[in-house]
Amino acid sequence: MKATWKHIRYVLGENPVTLFAFALFGFILLCAIFGPWLAPYDPLTTNAAQSLKPPSARHWFGTDALGRDIFSRVLVATRLDLGIAFASVILTFAIGALAGIAAGFFGGWVDRLVGRLADTIMAFPLFVLAMGIVAALGNSVGNIVLATAIINTPLYARVARAEANIRRNAGFVEAARLSGNSEVRILLLQILPNILPILMVQCSLTMGYAILNAAGLSFIGLGIAPPTPEWGILVAEGAALMISGEWWVALFPGLALMTAVFCFNLLGDGLRDIVDPRRRT
Amino acid sequence: MSDVFDKPLLDAQSLHKHFPVGKAPGPFARAPNTWFGRADRPVPKLHAVDDVTFTLAKGETLGLVGESGCGKSTLVRLLTRLLDLTDGSIRLDGAEIGHLPARGFGSSSYRPRIQMVFQDAGDSLNPRFTAFAAIADPIRRLKPLPREQLWARVEALATMCGLPLELLGRFPHQLSGGQKARVGIARAIAVEPDLLILDEPTAALDVSVQVVILQLLNDLKTRLGMSYLFVSHDLNVVRLLCDRVMVMYLGKIVESGPAEEVFRNPSHPYTRALLSAIPHFMPGQAAPRLRIAGEPRSPIDPSPKVCRFYGRCPQARVACEQSMPLLQGVGQEHSADHSVACHFPITANAAREVA
Amino acid sequence: MSAVPVLAVDNLSVEFRTRSGIVKALEQVSFNIGKGEMVAIVGESGSGKSVTAYTVMGILDAAGRVDSGSAVFGGLDLLQARESALREIRGREMSMIFQNPRVALNPIRRVGDQIADVLLQHGGITRREAPKRAIEMLARVRIPDPERRARAYPFELSGGMCQRIMIAIALACSPRLLIADEPTTGLDVTTQAAIMDLIAELGAEQGMATLLITHDLGMAAEYCDHIVVMHAGHVVEMAPTAALFANPRHPYTARLIAATPRPTARLADLVSIPGNLPDLRATVIPACRYSVRCERRKPRCEQPLPLVLGDEKGSMVACWNPL
Numbered sequence: 024m025k026a027t028w029k030h031i032r033y034v035l036g037e038n039p040v041t042l043f044a045f046a047l048f049g050f051i052l053l054c055a056i057f058g059p060w061l062a063p064y065d066p067l068t069t070n071a072a073q074s075l076k077p078p079s080a081r082h083w084f085g086t087d088a089l090g091r092d093i094f095s096r097v098l099v100a101t102r103l104d105l106g107i108a109f110a111s112v113i114l115t116f117a118i119g120a121l122a123g124i125a126a127g128f129f130g131g132w133v134d135r136l137v138g139r140l141a142d143t144i145m146a147f148p149l150f151v152l153a154m155g156i157v158a159a160l161g162n163s164v165g166n167i168v169l170a171t172a173i174i175n176t177p178l179y180a181r182v183a184r185a186e187a188n189i190r191r192n193a194g195f196v197e198a199a200r201l202s203g204n205s206e207v208r209i210l211l212l213q214i215l216p217n218i219l220p221i222l223m224v225q226c227s228l229t230m231g232y233a234i235l236n237a238a239g240l241s242f243i244g245l246g247i248a249p250p251t252p253e254w255g256i257l258v259a260e261g262a263a264l265m266i267s268g269e270w271w272v273a274l275f276p277g278l279a280l281m282t283a284v285f286c287f288n289l290l291g292d293g294l295r296d297i298v299d300p301r302r303r304t
Numbered sequence: 305m306s307d308v309f310d311k312p313l314l315d316a317q318s319l320h321k322h323f324p325v326g327k328a329p330g331p332f333a334r335a336p337n338t339w340f341g342r343a344d345r346p347v348p349k350l351h352a353v354d355d356v357t358f359t360l361a362k363g364e365t366l367g368l369v370g371e372s373g374c375g376k377s378t379l380v381r382l383l384t385r386l387l388d389l390t391d392g393s394i395r396l397d398g399a400e401i402g403h404l405p406a407r408g409f410g411s412s413s414y415r416p417r418i419q420m421v422f423q424d425a426g427d428s429l430n431p432r433f434t435a436f437a438a439i440a441d442p443i444r445r446l447k448p449l450p451r452e453q454l455w456a457r458v459e460a461l462a463t464m465c466g467l468p469l470e471l472l473g474r475f476p477h478q479l480s481g482g483q484k485a486r487v488g489i490a491r492a493i494a495v496e497p498d499l500l501i502l503d504e505p506t507a508a509l510d511v512s513v514q515v516v517i518l519q520l521l522n523d524l525k526t527r528l529g530m531s532y533l534f535v536s537h538d539l540n541v542v543r544l545l546c547d548r549v550m551v552m553y554l555g556k557i558v559e560s561g562p563a564e565e566v567f568r569n570p571s572h573p574y575t576r577a578l579l580s581a582i583p584h585f586m587p588g589q590a591a592p593r594l595r596i597a598g599e600p601r602s603p604i605d606p607s608p609k610v611c612r613f614y615g616r617c618p619q620a621r622v623a624c625e626q627s628m629p630l631l632q633g634v635g636q637e638h639s640a641d642h643s644v645a646c647h648f649p650i651t652a653n654a655a656r657e658v659a
Numbered sequence: 660m661s662a663v664p665v666l667a668v669d670n671l672s673v674e675f676r677t678r679s680g681i682v683k684a685l686e687q688v689s690f691n692i693g694k695g696e697m698v699a700i701v702g703e704s705g706s707g708k709s710v711t712a713y714t715v716m717g718i719l720d721a722a723g724r725v726d727s728g729s730a731v732f733g734g735l736d737l738l739q740a741r742e743s744a745l746r747e748i749r750g751r752e753m754s755m756i757f758q759n760p761r762v763a764l765n766p767i768r769r770v771g772d773q774i775a776d777v778l779l780q781h782g783g784i785t786r787r788e789a790p791k792r793a794i795e796m797l798a799r800v801r802i803p804d805p806e807r808r809a810r811a812y813p814f815e816l817s818g819g820m821c822q823r824i825m826i827a828i829a830l831a832c833s834p835r836l837l838i839a840d841e842p843t844t845g846l847d848v849t850t851q852a853a854i855m856d857l858i859a860e861l862g863a864e865q866g867m868a869t870l871l872i873t874h875d876l877g878m879a880a881e882y883c884d885h886i887v888v889m890h891a892g893h894v895v896e897m898a899p900t901a902a903l904f905a906n907p908r909h910p911y912t913a914r915l916i917a918a919t920p921r922p923t924a925r926l927a928d929l930v931s932i933p934g935n936l937p938d939l940r941a942t943v944i945p946a947c948r949y950s951v952r953c954e955r956r957k958p959r960c961e962q963p964l965p966l967v968l969g970d971e972k973g974s975m976v977a978c979w980n981p982l
Contacts, residue, residue, distance in 0.1 A: 033678060194428030198491065200386055201420055202442035203410040216432040371847035372818075480935075481704075510703040510874065511918045512932035522926055537848055540877070540920035544929070567922075581852035583877025585904065585921045595856065596849055598803060599817065 034296045041293030047286040054101040062095035066252045075269050085271035087260060093272060096252040097279045103247065104254050104283070107168055108233035112226050114172035115179050115233075120215075120222050122176075123183025128191050128210050137184070141177035149174040153236055157245045167246050171236045175229050182225050186218040220298030227291035231284040238280055254280045312359035312395075313531050314383070314499055319356040319392035319402075321378050322349040325604055350604050352378040354555035356392075357631075360499070365525065365532040367546035367563060369539060369578065373600070375555040376535050380501055383533065384420050385409040396499070416446045416495035421521075423504040425484035429476040435462075435487045436472040439494055446495045457494070464527075465490040466520060482513035486520070493524060500525075501533045506541065518544060539582050543567055548641070551575045554603055554612040557631060561642030571634050571642070571649040573617050594618070611647070623647045664691035665836050665868040666715065671728030671738075673707075673714055680940040684710050684723070685892045687964075691973070692836070692885075697862060697869040699879035701915070702889035705936050708872045711889070712838050714738070715870075716755050717745045732836065751781035754829035758841040760821035764813040770824045771797070771809025774831055781832045796827040800857060819850035826857060833865050840872045855882050876919045880904055885973065888912045891936045891948035893964070898974035908981040911949045947978070955980045 035042045054061070070090035078085040084093035126137035144152065156170035190196060191214075199209045234254075240246035241255030249256055254276045261273025324347040352375045360366050370376045381387040383394065385406050394402035401414050409415055419442070422428035429438050439458045443449060449457055459469055467486040476484055485505065492500055502521065506514040522545060525532055536542050542549055543563060550560040551572065559572040570576045573594075580594040598616045606612065611624040624647055631645045673685040685707045692698045700708040713719050715730045717737060730737045732753060737745065749755075757763045765773055774796050775789035784792060790809070797805035800823040813821055822842060829837055839858060843851035859882050862869045873879055879886050879900070886903050888896045888911065896909035907913040914932045934952030937944055945951060950960045959979045 194422045194424055195430040195433075197386060198420075198422060198428045198488075199430070199441065200410060201384060201415070201418075202491070202495075203415050203445035204441070205410060206407070213430055217430065371849065511876070511915065511920075512703060514920075515918045515929045515931040518920075518926060519929075519931075538920070539848065540922060543922065544920055544924070544926040577849055581848040582922070583875070583881045585877055585880050585919075585923075593852075593856075595853055597801070597853075599820075 031297055034293070038293065038296065040289060041296065044286055044289035044293050047282070048290055051101065051105065051283055051286060054098055055105045056102070058098045058101050062092075062098045064092035064095040066091060066096040066099045067250055075264070075272070077269075078271050084275040085269075087257075087272050088264070093257070093275055096257055097254070097276050100252040100254050100257065100276070101279070101283075103164075103251070104234055104237060104280075107164060107171065107237040108230050110168045111171035111175065111233045111237070112229050114168065115175045115229055116222065116226055118172070119176040119179030120183045123180035124187035124210060124214060124218065126180070127184035127187030127189075128214060129206070130188075130191070134184070137180060141180055144173065144177045150236065150239060153240060154243070154245055157240055162245060162248060164247070167237055167240055170240070171233050174236065175232055179222075179225060179229060183218065183222060186221055187214055190214055190217060220294075224291050224294045224298060227287050227294055230287040231291075234280065234283050234287070311362065313362045313364075313397060314360040314533075315393075315395040315398075316359070316383065317357050317393045317395075319353050319379070319382055319394070320351075320390040321353040321375075321382055321387065322351050322390045324348070325350050348604050351555045351606055352603065353382060354606075356552075356555075356557055358550060358557065358560065360531055360533060362498075362531055363525075363529060364548065365534055365546045367542040367549035368533060368535045368552060369537065369542055369549055370552035371537060373554075373603075374552045375603075376552050377503070379552070380420070380503055380533070380535055383499075384418055384501055385412075385414075410445075416442070417498045418501070419492040419495065419497035419499075420501040420503060421488050421492045421505045424508050425481065425488040425505075426476060426508070428488055429484060431476055434473050434475055435467070435479065435483075438476075438487055439472075439490045442491060442494045458490075461490040461494055462486075464493075464524070466516070481509050482517065485509060485513070485517050489517075489520065489524070493528060493530070496528065497530060499533065500530045501535070503535045504537070507536070507538070514541070521545070539567075539578060551578065554600055554606070556612055556645065558613065558646070559642075559644045560631070561634075561644075565642050569634075569642075569651075571644040571651070572613075572646050573619055573650065574613050575644075576650060611645075613646075619648060621648065664693050665696075665732065666692045666870070667729075667731045668711070668715065669729050669731070671711070671714065671730065672726040673710055673719070674724050674726050675720070676722050676724070677940070682939045683892060683944060684939065685714070688728070688889075688892075688894050690887045690894060690897060692868045692870055694835075694868055695863065695866040696885060697859065697871060697883045698885040698887060699871040699873055699883040700887045700889055701873055701876055701879050703874060703915075705891065706889040707892040708874075708889050709840055710892075712755070712840050712870065712872050716749065716753070716838060717742075750777055750834075751832045752834050753836040753838070754832075754834045755838040755840065756822070756825045756829050756842050758844050760818065760825040761813055763825060764821060766813055769810050769812060770816070774809075774824070774828050777828050777831045792831075793827075796831050797824075799830075799861070800824075800827045801853075802827075819846055819854065822846060822850075822854055823857070826854070826861075830861055830865075830867075834867060836868045836870065837862065838870045838872070841874070842871070843878070844874075851878070858882075876915060877921070888915065892939060893948050893977060894975070895949060895978070896974075896976045898976075899972075902974060906982075908976040909949075909978050910953050910955050910980075910982060913982055955982075 035045065068091065073086050073090035074088055076082055076086045082092050082094065084097060086092055122137045126134040153170040153174050156173060157166050160166040196209055196213060199213045237246060238255030241253050242259045246255060247253040257276030258273050258280065261276065264272045356379060368376050378387065382389055385401065385404065388406045389402050392402060393400060396414055396417060404412055436458055439461055440454055443454060443457060458472065462469055462472060465486045467483060467490060471479060471483060479487065505521065506517050509517060518541065534542065534545055546563045548561065549563045549566050550557050551574065552558065553574050559566060559575045566575065567579065570579050577594050577596045596616045596618065601612060601615055609627055611629055614620050614624045617624065629645045629647045631643045634642045634644050634649055669689050671685055671688040675682040675684050688711055690698065700711060702708045714725060715737060725738050728738065735744065764770065771790060771793045774793035778784055778789050778792050779786065794805045794809050797808055802808050802820065802823055816824065842858065843854050846854065855878060858869060871879065871883060883900055886898060886900050887894055888909065890911050896903065896912045903912065904916065907916055914930065917930045918932055920929065932952060937948050937951050946963050947960050950956050957980050964977045965979055
């Protein structure tokens with residue numbers, strides 16, 4: 024355990040970009056947790072007198088058409104966006120990891136079944152599929168999470184499958200068989216712990232997609248319903264105003280979205296450095 | 305041989321393992337002269353182990369020698385019951401275990417009796433398991449003990465294998481090659497097997513460590529009364545440890561007999577080539593060299609009539625292409641055990657002439 | 660050794676920068692290889708034998724740094740030479756074969772083309788002749804049916820066959836020096852013997868010098884004229900093969916020979932080498948890096964290592980209290 028911390032410290036020390044990604048992640052997490060208390064204004068309170076004010080000392084990110092403070096709305100939206108992404112990634116992890124390692128380890132019909140299911144999902148343009156799922160099941164946070172999880176699962180399952188497949192005939196798996204472990208036991212206690220770190224890296228990368236997807240659904244009106252602050256909606260509200268010169272309405276939520284996705288992608292690269300044993304020398 | 309060896313511990317009779325190569329003709333493949341599409345042409349099969357028969361006595365160390373691809377790994381996996389037989393019978397202490405499916409063998413009462421030490425100790429240890437967890441795993445699964453006794457047992461095993469107790473909490477990447485080998489051995493003997501299969505246990509080790517591990521293995525054998533099947537391609541190492549040796553070539557045993565006898569009077573041309581290929585440690589002195597040229601025959605659907613060594617054998621004759629030689633005793637009264645599968649075995653006298 | 664060595668390595672020291680400090684991987688390594696000679700560097704893992712070969716070839720890992728010393732090859736110090744000059748030499752005058760031929764060969768090019776590439780780059784022959792010469796090379800390394808094999812991809816060939824291809828590539832331009840880094844590790848004994856026979860024969864035919872890096876004392880004994888024994892980055896002993904085996908002078912050499920299984924030895928006769936390699940990252944490394952494991956250690960062993968020249972020509976032992 025001590026060695027692991029030492030290793031993490033080393034990777035962070037060697038690689039300032041990773042350190043930055045971790046710091047940024049910490050910042051976003053704080054915003055998500057404490058956002059509603061930190062926000063200077065109520066994100067839902069309209070104020071016609073203050074509509075469409077450009078950024079100023081009073082309203083850092085300016086105000087929207089209804090005079091709501093954009094900074095507060097962006098800040099408060101963090102929790103919802105991150106929450107949706109987290110929930111969907113956890114779902115993706117649960118389904119994708121299990122299906123993937125079972126396919127890679129057992130091979131045969133399990134592999135074919137998982138492979139065909141993944142192919143079927145991948146055959147759709149993923150965003151359109153997510154739209155379809157939400158449209159069919161209804162606009163709710165739960166369904167957005169579900170749709171986002173479903174479209175991310177195939178990629179995830181493939182990573183898990185490949186990693187499990189490499190190890191299915193490793194010496195330690197044979198040794199575990201000789202020690203009287205059942206196949207399921209080997210899968211869960213011998214193989215899974217070995218590929219868990221790799222899957223965690225993949226989780227971080229998937230987070231980026233999940234945030235984009237959830238925001239995208241809201242952007243086209245299939246996600247969270249309007250007054251609720253959510254990055255996708257905020258961008259959508261501002262998009263129309265870009266032409267008339269009120270650039271800040273769309274820009275700041277867009278920046279927040281971009282920062283979050285960027286952070287998770289960087290984080291994934293950094294995590295890969297930390298968990299890859301080949302980089303431990 | 306003495307009385308101890310009378311009743312075999314392991315009795316393997318005509319073991320076969322064939323692997324299908326490629327796929328059966330699909331539903332759209334059409335064999336000539338068949339109307340219904342589906343061909344009845346058989347799938348080509350790789351004969352990895354072909355009619356292998358041998359016994360292993362209690363307390364004996366049997367060496368299995370052969371090149372990569374000769375089928376020794378497959379044979380080992382058949383004997384450890386990690387792989388199902390195509391045909392044949394394996395008896396352990398008289399009880400048939402060959403028909404038990406490999407998949408469920410883990411829960412069989414025979415599982416603890418056959419264990420194995422792997423070739424690459426690094427690869428055979430789970431990177432996420434400590435040395436303690438690795439050694440304790442077979443005990444937990446096969447011969448469960450209460451917590452305190454488990455600790456005591458694992459510590460006793462570690463001591464027996466010369467592994468310092470403070471290393472028990474370490475992960476494989478924190479151990480040296482020799483230490484990993486010791487963990488692998490401790491794990492294999494943890495459930496007190498009768499038969500321990502050693503698959504090139506020292507191949508990845510430096511010579512200075514190799515010696516210690518070989519001596520440890522030899523010591524453990526006498527102390528715990530195990531039988532060894534020692535698989536190796538290093539004949540100098542096999543000679544050190546084994547009472548008897550079997551030489552395998554392309555799925556078949558081509559020669560077997562007491563180690564001393566086989567090394568002194570190799571009768572099969574392949575055995576002779578193997579022996580002449582090992583360094584002899586006599587710098588400056590020209591040793592008799594017998595080199596085999598060419599590539600081995602294909603192991604896929606081999607002709608049952610042609611000797612497997614035909615094509616590389618320096619003394620092949622017409623007979624070698626017409627019938628497969630079977631294992632037969634080499635006619636010498638003091639070595640009734642020594643047998644060879646060759647139509648024209650090299651006798652001791654002839655060998656001396658060649659040399 | 661002959662008057663002007665093909666390769667003269669002198670006083671070579673190499674350091675590696677790692678996370679846990681600087682590792683003094685090689686210290687004052689010196690040896691010569693004469694024309695047509697085959698010299699083995701033997702040692703266990705961590706002895707620095709491969710680092711020596713890589714340094715000479717100029718393909719040292721980025722973390723490594725040559726601290727001092729020279730490696731003179733054909734009047735040129737390889738350690739000071741520019742990369743462009745080295746590129747000229749590598750492949751034509753000096754080539755290397757590696758432990759794992761499958762990795763070293765390009766997996767998606769036919770082996771005949773890979774040999775032809777080297778010939779075109781260094782051999783000064785025309786595009787039309789190259790394929791023919793490639794097939795000749797395959798025949799020279801005793802590959803049966805060379806016309807057909809030239810069109811094969813590496814994955815279609817066995818390990819021994821791939822190593823022959825590597826040798827064909829290495830020898831295509833008749834180099835003056837061949838560096839073979841564990842060329843037969845992982846191959847079967849019969850293949851190993853065939854490959855080593857081939858290297859020895861082709862070396863003798865062309866008067867090529869060969870540096871064999873191996874952990875296998877038996878193989879070194881069988882094929883090499885001279886043996887350089889390394890331990891923890893030091894050359895501890897160097898002698899003509901017969902003399903080294905008949906009369907090892909360094910305690911480590913004696914131990915190494917005693918630990919190696921031989922046709923005549925019994926298990927009880929073999930003795931291991933006690934102790935471990937010293938930590939090469941430490942700031943203070945004992946002058947004699949074997950002293951911590953040595954049963955012949957004396958107080959004098961703490962002084963800088965002596966380079967005692969032996970009675971035999973070209974022999975050396977670095978020990979205050981040799982056997």
